[in-house]
Amino acid sequence: MEQGQFKSFPRILVVEDHRDSREAMAKLLRFSGYGVCTAGCVAEALRAAERETIDLVVCDLTLPDGNGSELIRELSQRRPVAAIAVTGHTDEANFPANAQAGFCERLTKPVQLPILLAAIKNATRSHRHPEGPRPERRA
Numbered sequence: 001m002e003q004g005q006f007k008s009f010p011r012i013l014v015v016e017d018h019r020d021s022r023e024a025m026a027k028l029l030r031f032s033g034y035g036v037c038t039a040g041c042v043a044e045a046l047r048a049a050e051r052e053t054i055d056l057v058v059c060d061l062t063l064p065d066g067n068g069s070e071l072i073r074e075l076s077q078r079r080p081v082a083a084i085a086v087t088g089h090t091d092e093a094n095f096p097a098n099a100q101a102g103f104c105e106r107l108t109k110p111v112q113l114p115i116l117l118a119a120i121k122n123a124t125r126s127h128r129h130p131e132g133p134r135p136e137r138r139a
Contacts, residue, residue, distance in 0.1 A: 009033050009034045009035065010034070010035075010055030010056045010082070010120070010124050011034070011035045011036075011037070011052065011053060011054055011055045011056070012029055012034050012035065012036050012037075012054070012055070012056045012057070012058060012120070013036075013037050013038070013039065013045060013048055013049065013052075013054045013056070013057045013058070013059075014026050014029065014036060014037075014038045014039070014058050014059075015038075015039045015040075015041075015042075015044075015045045015057060015058070015059040015060060015063065015068065015071065016038070016040065016058075016059075016060045016086070017040050017041060017060060017062075017063050017064050018060075019040065021109075022038050022040060023038070025058065025111075025116075026038050028113050028116075029058075029116075032113070032117060034120075037051075037052055037054070040063075040064075041063050041064050041065045041066075042063050042065045042066035042067075042070065042071045042074075043065055045057070045059075045071055045075075046071070046074065046075070049075055049078065049079075049081075054075070054079075054081055055081065055082065055124065056081065056082045056083070056084070056120060056123060056124060057071070057072060057075065057081055057082070057083045057084070058083075058084045058086055058116070058120075059071060059072065059083060059084070059085060059086065059103075060085075060086055060087065061085050061086075061087040061089065061098065062087070062088075062089075068083075068085055068087075068098075068101075068103075069098055069101035069102075069103070070101075072101045072102040072103060073101050073102065076102045081102070082104060082123040082124055083101075083102050083103045083104065083123070084103060084104065084105045084106070084107060084116075084119050084120065084123050085098050085103040085105070085106040085107070086106075086107050086108075086109060086111055087106065087107075087108060087109060088108070088109045089108075090108055104122070104123045105119045105122060105123055107119055
């Protein structure tokens with residue numbers, strides 16, 4: 001697969017430290033047709049990205065061993081990857097820094113499935129045709 005091109009459904013890495021939330025999101029995405037792998041922290045996410053080709057990362061911003069922005073910067077140095085930030089924090093002041101790290105969208109928890117699916121579609125489209133980051137959407 002060439003850089004910036006996706007199969008009909010991109011391979012998604014869900015990075016979320018809350019196990020129940022991570023498993024629920026992964027299950028819903030798999031049910032929606034996506035290939036999904038999961039991680040509960042930065043270290044697990046980096047190992048997952050070494051094992052598998054990841055097209056999109058859906059990532060919590062606050063992780064037990066770092067933060068989502070650091071993770072996306074590291075992954076992007078290895079290979080371009082689309083990324084969606086998912087956070088429980090509603091402070092929009094950090095969005096420019098999140099966008100600089102490589103997140104193209106930011107969603108506030110709890111995220112409803114239709115909003116997440118639309119964000120995935122937009123993120124993969126904008127990753128192929130960069131239009132810049134999108135503002136935060138409330139779930």
